[in-house]
Amino acid sequence: MQRTASTLAGKRLLITGANGGLGMATTAAALREGAHVTLACRTEEKAGKAADHALSESRVEPSRAVAAGGFDMLAPSAIESAVDALPAEPFDVVFLQAGGWVWSDDAQTTRFGAVNVERTIAKNVLGAHATLRALLATGRLGAGARVVIIGGEGARGVPGGISTPAFSDVSDFERYVSGDWVGRSPYVPVDALGVAKFCAALWALKLSKSPLDLDVVWFTPGLIGGTGGTNGMPAWKEFLFQKLAFPLMVALGKAQWPEAAAAKCVDCLAGRIGADGDLLGAPEGTALGPLTDQKPMHPQFGDADFQDALWRTCEAAVGPLTVAHVPSALAV
Numbered sequence: 001m002q003r004t005a006s007t008l009a010g011k012r013l014l015i016t017g018a019n020g021g022l023g024m025a026t027t028a029a030a031l032r033e034g035a036h037v038t039l040a041c042r043t044e045e046k047a048g049k050a051a052d053h054a055l056s057e058s059r060v061e062p063s064r065a066v067a068a069g070g071f072d073m074l075a076p077s078a079i080e081s082a083v084d085a086l087p088a089e090p091f092d093v094v095f096l097q098a099g100g101w102v103w104s105d106d107a108q109t110t111r112f113g114a115v116n117v118e119r120t121i122a123k124n125v126l127g128a129h130a131t132l133r134a135l136l137a138t139g140r141l142g143a144g145a146r147v148v149i150i151g152g153e154g155a156r157g158v159p160g161g162i163s164t165p166a167f168s169d170v171s172d173f174e175r176y177v178s179g180d181w182v183g184r185s186p187y188v189p190v191d192a193l194g195v196a197k198f199c200a201a202l203w204a205l206k207l208s209k210s211p212l213d214l215d216v217v218w219f220t221p222g223l224i225g226g227t228g229g230t231n232g233m234p235a236w237k238e239f240l241f242q243k244l245a246f247p248l249m250v251a252l253g254k255a256q257w258p259e260a261a262a263a264k265c266v267d268c269l270a271g272r273i274g275a276d277g278d279l280l281g282a283p284e285g286t287a288l289g290p291l292t293d294q295k296p297m298h299p300q301f302g303d304a305d306f307q308d309a310l311w312r313t314c315e316a317a318v319g320p321l322t323v324a325h326v327p328s329a330l331a332v
């Protein structure tokens with residue numbers, strides 16, 4: 001795994017979901033390192049509160065944090081308008097980390113542009129695609145910009161936690177993505193999150209092979225306690241996780257608090273770890289541990305047919321990625 005002495009000092013960074021547990025801790029850590037951060041959140045109010053919090057944590061010049069609303073990962077047209085409203089100066093680094101699971105006992109699909117998409121994939125991957133597309137189309141991404149999409153160890157399964165995503169072939173995968181659940185086992189939210197992170201890995205690998213001049217990494221810092229990731233659980237379960245399970249797991253080295261995870265994210269955003277096309281996360285069989293490339297751990301990550309199938313869905317739902325000032329021959 002590449003390690004360099006790069007820094008975020010003076011860089012322009014956009015973070016989606018910056019009001020969440022990991023997003024806010026990463027914002028504060030990036031501000032401390034000298035970045036100019038745009039907090040791209042679902043509403044202006046959430047972005048403003050998160051900016052105030054991150055500024056008070058980092059004690060830096062307030063102008064270095066910009067609060068931006070309208071980044072609803074399930075609403076591509078809202079994302080386009082939100083990007084249009086940003087200052088025109090291009091970003092050097094983008095952290096696509098809004099998302100998480102959908103707490104429901106039933107599989108859910110959402111209409112995304114012209115297609116039906118399973119909801120967890122929609123908010124974790126299609127929203128990221130829509131954000132990147134709008135940034136590229138309006139010239140708000142500099143040449144060679146680093147694009148980090150958040151992953152999760154569930155992409156290759158976590159024993160006792162998340163089932164390994166398994167598809168018999170590409171058409172089976174496409175049926176799942178489009179929400180065709182006929183003949184499948186019952187919907188389990190954490191397993192659906194694993195598949196969404198698997199899709200994020202396919203997306204990152206396809207993007208890194210594209211002619212676009214981007215430096216793309218799929219990155220997960222490992223299991224984190226104390227974030228909003230338990231929102232939507234029944235109250236008793238959330239209480240047990242937050243007050244008992246996570247503190248115990250942190251004490252045992254099985255989970256970490258958001259600040260520790262954010263420090264790893266900043267290493268990756270700055271380019272100190274991870275090269276174009278890497279999928280970085282904890283070693284197989286664990287949800288926390290030394291960062292390692294996950295590519296060999298799921299045979300279908302590297303399958304071009306799976307990457308193409310996911311990409312076709314992104315293009316049908318959102319549109320192709322094209323750069324504002326470059327001829328359309330460079331469309332992916």
Ligand SMILES: NC(=O)c1ccc[n+]([C@@H]2O[C@H](COP(=O)([O-])OP(=O)(O)OC[C@H]3O[C@@H](n4cnc5c(N)ncnc54)[C@H](OP(=O)(O)O)[C@@H]3O)[C@@H](O)[C@H]2O)c1
Pocket residue numbers: 016017018019020021022023041042043046071072073074097098099100101123124127150151152153220221222223224225227228229230231
């Ligand atoms: N917690 C972990 O153990 C862990 C480990 C590895 C990776 N991750 C990933 O890290 C990311 C952040 O997770 P977290 O643990 O910090 O959870 P969190 O506190 O719940 O943060 C999730 C963030 O995503 C935003 N979000 C969710 N749905 C959205 C939508 N439709 N449109 C726009 N924003 C949306 C939330 O915004 P709202 O407040 O508006 O809902 C919030 O800012 C997630 O992608 C998660 O899967 C988490």
